[in-house]
Amino acid sequence: MSEIEHRTFCRFCISVCGLRVRTDGDRVVSVAGDRDHPVTAGYTCPKGRSLAEFHHRPDRLDHPMLRRDGELVRVEWPELLDDLAGRLRRLVDESGPDAVGTFLATAASFDPAGRTAGMRLLQRLGSRSAYSSATVDTPGKPLVAELMGGYPGLIPALDHEDATLTLLVGTNPVVSHGHLNALPVPTAALRRLAERGEVWVLDPRHTETARLATRHLAPRPGTDHAVLAFLVRSLLAEGADTDFLDEHTEGADELAAAVDRFDRETTAACTGLPGADLDDLVRAVRRHGRLGGLTGTGVSMSGTANVSEWLLWALLLVTGSFDRRGGMWFHPGFLSQLDRRRLRRYDGSAQPGPRSRPELPGRYGELPAAALAGEIEAGNLRALLVGGGNPVLALPQPAAVARALSRLDVLAVIDVLPTATTALATHVLPAAGQLERADLPLFVDRYLSTMVTQYTAAVVPPAAERRPMWWVFAQLADRLGISVLPDGLDPDTAVDDDLLAELGGRGRVGFAELRDADGPVLGESAVHGWVTGSLPAGRWQLAPEPLVHQLAATPSAPADPESLTLVARRQVRHLNSQLADDSGRTGREAPAATLHPSDAAARGVSDGQAVRVRSAHGALRATAQCDEGQLGGTVSVPHGWADPAVGSLTSDAADIDPLTGMVLQTAVPVTVTPGPSDCSGSPPHRSTSSPGNHPKSP
Ligand SMILES: Nc1nc2c(c(=O)[nH]1)N[C@H]1C(S)=C(S)[C@@H](COP(=O)(O)OP(=O)(O)OC[C@H]3O[C@@H](n4cnc5c(=O)[nH]c(N)nc54)[C@H](O)[C@@H]3O)O[C@H]1N2
Ligand SMILES: Nc1nc2c(c(=O)[nH]1)N[C@H]1C(S)=C(S)[C@@H](COP(=O)(O)OP(=O)(O)OC[C@H]3O[C@@H](n4cnc5c(=O)[nH]c(N)nc54)[C@H](O)[C@@H]3O)O[C@H]1N2
Ligand code: SF4
Ligand SMILES: [Mo]
Numbered sequence: 001m002s003e004i005e006h007r008t009f010c011r012f013c014i015s016v017c018g019l020r021v022r023t024d025g026d027r028v029v030s031v032a033g034d035r036d037h038p039v040t041a042g043y044t045c046p047k048g049r050s051l052a053e054f055h056h057r058p059d060r061l062d063h064p065m066l067r068r069d070g071e072l073v074r075v076e077w078p079e080l081l082d083d084l085a086g087r088l089r090r091l092v093d094e095s096g097p098d099a100v101g102t103f104l105a106t107a108a109s110f111d112p113a114g115r116t117a118g119m120r121l122l123q124r125l126g127s128r129s130a131y132s133s134a135t136v137d138t139p140g141k142p143l144v145a146e147l148m149g150g151y152p153g154l155i156p157a158l159d160h161e162d163a164t165l166t167l168l169v170g171t172n173p174v175v176s177h178g179h180l181n182a183l184p185v186p187t188a189a190l191r192r193l194a195e196r197g198e199v200w201v202l203d204p205r206h207t208e209t210a211r212l213a214t215r216h217l218a219p220r221p222g223t224d225h226a227v228l229a230f231l232v233r234s235l236l237a238e239g240a241d242t243d244f245l246d247e248h249t250e251g252a253d254e255l256a257a258a259v260d261r262f263d264r265e266t267t268a269a270c271t272g273l274p275g276a277d278l279d280d281l282v283r284a285v286r287r288h289g290r291l292g293g294l295t296g297t298g299v300s301m302s303g304t305a306n307v308s309e310w311l312l313w314a315l316l317l318v319t320g321s322f323d324r325r326g327g328m329w330f331h332p333g334f335l336s337q338l339d340r341r342r343l344r345r346y347d348g349s350a351q352p353g354p355r356s357r358p359e360l361p362g363r364y365g366e367l368p369a370a371a372l373a374g375e376i377e378a379g380n381l382r383a384l385l386v387g388g389g390n391p392v393l394a395l396p397q398p399a400a401v402a403r404a405l406s407r408l409d410v411l412a413v414i415d416v417l418p419t420a421t422t423a424l425a426t427h428v429l430p431a432a433g434q435l436e437r438a439d440l441p442l443f444v445d446r447y448l449s450t451m452v453t454q455y456t457a458a459v460v461p462p463a464a465e466r467r468p469m470w471w472v473f474a475q476l477a478d479r480l481g482i483s484v485l486p487d488g489l490d491p492d493t494a495v496d497d498d499l500l501a502e503l504g505g506r507g508r509v510g511f512a513e514l515r516d517a518d519g520p521v522l523g524e525s526a527v528h529g530w531v532t533g534s535l536p537a538g539r540w541q542l543a544p545e546p547l548v549h550q551l552a553a554t555p556s557a558p559a560d561p562e563s564l565t566l567v568a569r570r571q572v573r574h575l576n577s578q579l580a581d582d583s584g585r586t587g588r589e590a591p592a593a594t595l596h597p598s599d600a601a602a603r604g605v606s607d608g609q610a611v612r613v614r615s616a617h618g619a620l621r622a623t624a625q626c627d628e629g630q631l632g633g634t635v636s637v638p639h640g641w642a643d644p645a646v647g648s649l650t651s652d653a654a655d656i657d658p659l660t661g662m663v664l665q666t667a668v669p670v671t672v673t674p675g676p677s678d679c680s681g682s683p684p685h686r687s688t689s690s691p692g693n694h695p696k697s698p
Pocket of ligand 2: 133134150387393394395575665
């Protein structure tokens with residue numbers, strides 16, 4: 001056979017890099033960056049480049065499996081689907097629809113057809129038990145957008161063409177390629193921004209991104225709100241865009257009052273930053289007038305997530321930077337086109353919370369993932385359909401999550417590989433991977449760095465008995481007497497494009513044109529000026545009451561400046577728990593507990609030595625790595641590994657943000673001691689669980 005080249009895009013992360021994939025029959029021969037892609041221009045990272053190997057991994061899930069007498073055994077699709085649908089029906093009849101839930105997570109965000117079908121199945125069953133990884137990632141961002149603008153889906157984006165000052169707070173895009181905003185080809189993009197003006201990075205690590213910045217400040221973890229409050233206070237005193245404030249905002253006096261206590265001395269004491277650095281930052285903002293600024297998980301996972309995000313938005317408003325050139329634009333989405341729709345008003349109110357944790361908020365049709373294990377233990381949730389997620393390693397306390405998941409009557413996992421979660425499943429459903437399905441980047445549409453989209457056909461047909469995730473949900477729905485497909489299509493005959501045509505039919509360019517384009521389709525480079533005049537909230541709300549209230553409750557000084565705090569981070573070769581085994585096997589990337597040499601020395605720890613990291617909630621073992629670039633008083637442990645599982649240090653009960661249900665995952669107090677002794681929070685193993693701890697009725 002002869003080789004064929006396909007244009008497609010990577011769906012591991014939101015940079016959605018353009019790819020050229022060569023196939024020979026059903027064999028994926030090679031993967032390379034697409035040099036003709038207008039945004040990513042041939043760039044890929046190691047994850048994208050590993051896609052051929054990923055597709056052919058010998059451990060890929062190829063066959064449906066059903067747990068019988070404690071063991072997962074291979075069955076045919078109809079048998080699996082009949083069994084699963086039958087159990088779901090019985091559970092709904094017995095316990096009501098909320099007993100059935102979904103956890104649709106990271107990989108589902110890159111599979112809009114699959115995710116939509118899953119969400120519809122749950123909605124049409126009448127269940128409220130929808131969970132995702134969003135509530136352990138960044139629920140504060142949509143909340144701030146809602147409270148300040150009246151619409152949770154407002155996504156500010158950097159103005160790569162005109163911005164001269166860029167502030168990056170708790171994000172390391174050189175590794176992550178962006179948090180809620182893609183930063184494709186990050187090194188080149190940051191160099192361009194720095195060449196045009198200044199890039200400031202606030203991070204307790206001297207990160208790969210900080211190395212490209214013009215200035216790096218390392219505030220104490222969890223104190224970003226203080227830096228931002230100080231900036232807002234200073235700018236309100238001198239340098240504010242008063243015309244913009246008068247015309248488009250409300251609450252400037254309340255904002256001024258809220259940030260008033262963050263004077264130079266208080267801020268320096270709170271953050272540990274020298275006053276002179278704070279002065280320099282204020283002067284930079286005044287000098288440039290407008291700026292762009294983004295936060296990442298270093299902010300969104302901290303206890304001051306909401307107030308920090310708010311104060312960054314407030315700074316951008318006080319400087320008149322939002323929705324204008326040289327500041328930031330709001331991404332309306334090539335496919336979702338918010339700029340051509342009337343936005344419905346959201347008023348910040350929460351939906352009812354989970355039954356076992358009524359104090360936690362429901363928002364945007366979802367319950368906080370922090371409540372998932374508790375809802376199972378309380379008997380409220382009896383079946384969970386997991387799609388594109390690995391909750392055992394994503395949620396706090398892996399051992400407790402694993403215990404809860406194994407108590408479920410049904411744990412059906414749609415995945416491409418065996419994981420810590422499939423190991424506990426009653427039903428394993430092998431999914432078509434990213435090269436095996438047609439797609440559009442619909443759910444990351446507004447997170448992209450510019451107005452661009454791309455249709456891809458499947459590069460190869462699904463191998464073995466792998467099936468698209470939408471097909472799985474559609475087959476289940478069909479057996480439950482409901483439909484999740486457009487126009488009531490028959491799940492036996494529908495194809496990927498039927499779903500994509502519906503989902504991708506409201507874009508700048510129609511679906512047929514996208515499909516025929518053979519590659520990315522570019523829109524405007526940025527869309528300025530569409531938000532401020534048509535805000536559902538009328539004017540920008542500078543001082544939303546719940547945030548003013550949260551800020552007032554933050555301490556002005558750290559409780560114990562001598563204690564160590566855990567900070568979250570990511571590594572380049574794996575994405576959350578995905579590919580972590582690979583990067584470990586090749587020895588190119590290992591999980592370490594990184595700390596400053598002086599902190600290590602003070603604890604009798606040397607580089608490469610085994611240490612125990614302990615929080616109030618559990619402990620893990622890791623290898624110590626001494627690094628001058630790690631701020632004293634912090635220890636950085638990467639996310640995504642089964643061992644050490646950093647979730648062992650977090651809690652789904654203590655330190656939960658009351659407005660969002662977010663789990664505290666950075667700036668967590670910990671201790672580090674030498675020695676490899678036994679750990680209470682040790683990660684669950686991947687082995688098939690024994691019948692004894694897996695009470696399933698066949
Ligand atoms: N290679 C790779 N890319 C990924 C992922 C991955 O696992 N690997 N995961 C993807 C996902 S799901 C997400 S959500 C995004 C996340 O994207 P980012 O938020 O950019 O994630 P990180 O690279 O972890 O960068 C977070 C930074 O915050 C810093 N930090 C920690 N605590 C604090 C704090 O209190 N204050 C401040 N100022 N900084 C702090 C950390 O030192 C770290 O450098 O990345 C995505 N991309
Ligand atoms: N302590 C601590 N906890 C954290 C974090 C942290 O930094 N610290 N980070 C948090 C964040 S930001 C996030 S987003 C969550 C991550 O939470 P999850 O999204 O649950 O984690 P992933 O490991 O990305 O799981 C994705 C799963 O999708 C599977 N998959 C890959 N491709 C496909 C596909 O095409 N189809 C299907 N059906 N499945 C596929 C993968 O094999 C993997 O099992 O964890 C959160 N938890
Ligand atoms: S940066 Fe890497 S993982 Fe992200 S889309 Fe590009 S190739 Fe894929
Ligand atoms: Mo995430």
